[in-house]
Amino acid sequence: MNFLRLFAVSLFIFLIYGCAEKRVEVIKEFYAEDVQDFIRKMQNYQGIEGSLVIDYESKGKQLNGDAFLKINKDETLLRVYYMGFPVGEVYQKDEEVSSNLLIENDRAKQILTGIRKGFMWWIGEFEIKEEGEKFILKEKSDERTVFLDKNGFMPLSQSFVFENQKILIIYDDFKKIQADDRTSLLMPSKIVVYYKDRTLKISIEKLKLLNG
Template sequence: MLKRLLRISEIKNTGILESLLHYSIAPLLVLLLVSCAPKHVEVPSYERADLNETISELKKIRTIEAVLSVDYEKGDSAMSGDASMNLSEKSLDLKLYYLGFLAGEVKEENGVIIKNKPRLDKNKSAILVDGLKNSFFWWNMQDYTLQEREDSYELKNSYRKLFISKKTLLPVRQIIEINDGEKLNILYDSPVKQNAGEKESNEKSAGPSLITDDSSPSSWYNSALRIEFKNYIVRIKVKSYSVVR
């Protein structure tokens, strides 16, 4: 009889223990799933904002510093790596890394490449120099005409065409005609806001002129780009991004 009671007690205790474990672990699992879920930030609508004012604000940016993830494809071949970029309207300093080691470096000033290791061919130079500079400094377009479409603005000059979303006032596509009529096609995606950590770091290092108004469309940037040229495709993801005004 005593053995039977002890056995019943063990069964009950086991059931209670299992219940306690279930109810204590379940919230932890939910918390883990929630914390691991990708965070989506909705871009506010800037349809009432003035495009010219936004471009004027962006033109105050002197330099852009970014860390990039780069996927490079040509036909059936592909290569991935990282890059650090320091960019202004007149200069580009780009370092390419593969498996954590410096694999290449490109420096350009006033349209002249002054450092090129390993030496880039014409196509790669077009992508890395013309493509990167004009994709990030998209607002540097000169002597353009503006045409308003249903959901976008089209800015156009003799060799560039830029489509800007009315909702976000960010570019969605850009077409650049370079040597011999060949075209660079740039596609933009995944708008994100410059995060608070980067802003605080920038404020401490170079003063408040780095930061723009949080409510301004110029505080957002596209974190994913796709550059197409001939049979080359370069996919870029922006890991970190900061500007100096």
């Protein structure tokens, strides 16, 4: 008798919750009135998490594989995998960098700086100018310039100087991603970072923007 009562109660609960109306997840489109409004709203996102495919070339040597990337206000982590197995990582907190990949620490710092600024291109205090079909964002306290397409305010390229070395970043293949505030917006899915004699190619498989 106890078993029958337990079964009846379980069946009742299943029917109640199984037939309950499922909530529809509401996704809102990112909207900005102008480029200043766009930058202001983007700066609410102070971090990212993503799954990547990377290809790093330096003087004939290559490092490639899948990677996990996490960036927040003062930390950057790039963990590299090959055939599903972790092969090493590069980590930066404030100005300190540690790495167990087969690259020198100064190179690791340059790589993470290029990745951090490449992904979080909207972080900074900018002077904004127009040139043809582009907006030009000049960093007030750094030798950094970001070029945006006027159509959608998407990044086309950026350049800056880090430790007396110029770094160029190119963006391509824009796709919609979802932020953790359920906002949908376009972001580049391919990023190429050019150093003096090195190239880092990044294909983004998954990306999530994180509020500050």
